[in-house]
Amino acid sequence: MERRNEILHAIQAKPGITFRELARELGIGIGDLQYHLRRLEKEGRIFSRKVGKRRYLFPRGFEEEAQRLLIAISTETRRRILLLLLEGQRNQKDVAEKLNLSQPTVSYHMGELVKLGIVRARKDGKSVIYSLSYDPEVIARVIRDYRPGLWEKLADNLIDLLAGMGEEE
Structure with a gap:
């Protein structure tokens, strides 16, 4: 749960961060990060948008224009x-x-x-x-x-x- 909160805070601090960038910044393995992101998305605390080959992560309710x-x-x-x-x-x-x-x-x-x-x-x-x-x-x-x-x-x-x-x- 502590790791998940760390991930959530990182996304809130830098909305639109890419999956790879988040993994690098937090020093988290890809599989571990995928697991926690799925959980955060199921809980409705974050959402992601895939554009091209990149996945961008945003906190819940983040403005569409931004x-x-x-x-x-x-x-x-x-x-x-x-x-x-x-x-x-x-x-x-x-x-x-x-x-x-x-x-x-x-x-x-x-x-x-x-x-x-x-x-x-x-x-x-x-x-x-x-x-x-x-x-x-x-x-x-x-x-x-x-x-x-x-x-x-x-x-x-x-x-x-x-x-x-x-x-x-």
Whole structure:
């Protein structure tokens, strides 16, 4: 029971944590963690969402809007894409060039962001234009409330992005 409470507190402290990340942070074996998570889910104290190959864990009653955003910002590439889209809409080629990513990588991550409802995609001739479907203030609030450690990373990414834009002109 003590181990289960430790797991629950970790999920409450970091909603949207992935299964693997939780196992690493708590130093718990995969089988042991699976057992306790099943029990916590049966008790209705937590729930999980599987997106792609990752399983994200949330405390009971966690807000839907924040769930999707926490899943979206769980990877560095998606955070960088969202940061770029905060400046305005972009096409896939532009995102790939600005972030020094391959177009297939951008396509994959954009597809995941569209599925989560964080980004909108609209056809414009042969290209697809992407834009945020969330208010930037909501994104900022979720990061501030649930991932305050990301502020510094995002600030560094923004500085890198702005420095890169200055070099092109």
